[in-house]
Amino acid sequence: MSPHESRAPRTGGVIWRRTVPAARQARILPDGCTDLIWSSRTGLVIAGPDTTAALATLTAGERIVGLRFPPGTGPAVYGVPAAALTDQRVRLDAVWPAATVREIEERMGGDDPGDLLDRVAAARLAAVGGPDRRAGAITAALAAGRTVGETAAGLGLTERHLHRASRDLFGYGPKTLARILRLRRALALLRAGAPKATAAADAGYADQPHLSRDVRALAGVTLSDLVD
Template identity: 55%
Template sequence: MYRERAARVAGAVLWESVGTRDGVARVLPDGCLDLLWSSRRGLLVAGPDRTAQLSVSAAGDRWVGLRLPPGTGPAVFGVPAHELRDRRVPLADLWGPAAAAVAERTADGRAVGAALEEAARDRLRAAGGPDPLGAHLAGRLAAGAPVGVVAAEVGLGARALHRRCQRLFGYGPKTLARILRMRRALALARAGTPLAEVAARAGYADQAHLTRDVRELAGVPPAALLRG
């Protein structure tokens, strides 16, 4: 069982998953960082992934997550995104004693989502909000704008843009653009668009290029993801 809703943090999504049987879920990269609560593992931070991660769960396992929009995670967690890349770390490792208050609020498994939202809002307020460049870069790249065009728009050279993207998203602009293009393509395909048309609309050279790119990022071709 999985459900999600818009969170009370700008641009974020609050989601909950309860395992109905033992299994493995494929979690696709999305350029986001998540604040997680697990009924078995407690409070965790999921860093930005470069490729799909396989999440093993057992029947009855419950997860609640606050998925922060691309570029917002560093302001919440207090570290550059690249330090969390492809990692799952205890929240206490980043927040120290401050994580104890969140752990206490979520100990009984009730009102977990509200506790995660409040904690993230407090941290954002203390940090003065996220770097506004993050939302701009993610929005332009998600829309398919070329990296060079985006760099010129924000007045940054290639190296400076790469450094800013590493801090904000965990990887450089080209990797982020690939990930966001894959997600755009999958959204089109799930809406019923044929894969050949998806490839053209999402900016791939052809359907074979789409298949190769999705396989590299997700571990399986688009058809397998759509069946899942």
């Protein structure tokens, strides 16, 4: 976790904060998560699950606070399936009552923004009985390298039902989620100092070129661009 990040105590997510010193574009890599984001420029926005890297345009002086939910948790907070948000940035008042969103935005100046987002999201989760429990089990199984068939069997689902549940929870099917989680594992190993070939093997790739192809496809840049 970076110095700009902290654990969200109520939702189990990550609160992150940024102040933009100069206008730029930021490359956001897919991670299987959704974020609830407040910006001093745009207000409250949902960042849906990305299938490939997204480019965010940031303006000088902009203040941004986000709450990144654990994979599969966001849909329970927003009240819409993740597939309706895939590869999109949607204003929160498109899915919540405008008056509710306006009230939250008015409070962002007085309260700690990250804590407020966590409290608001926790209240929504409590109202619906918490996140879908299958989300954590699916994520854990795929992150551990289980096949789609093994993951479905472990949950007592058919592969078809697993695919449907994954689209609702994560915004895409289990094969795409597994591919994204594998890339995140490899990048974490590389940033911890592992050689590229070792990181590729330990993350579950056939070889380093396989990792390089996935980086190009999912991040839109070369492996060296990301880690060198």
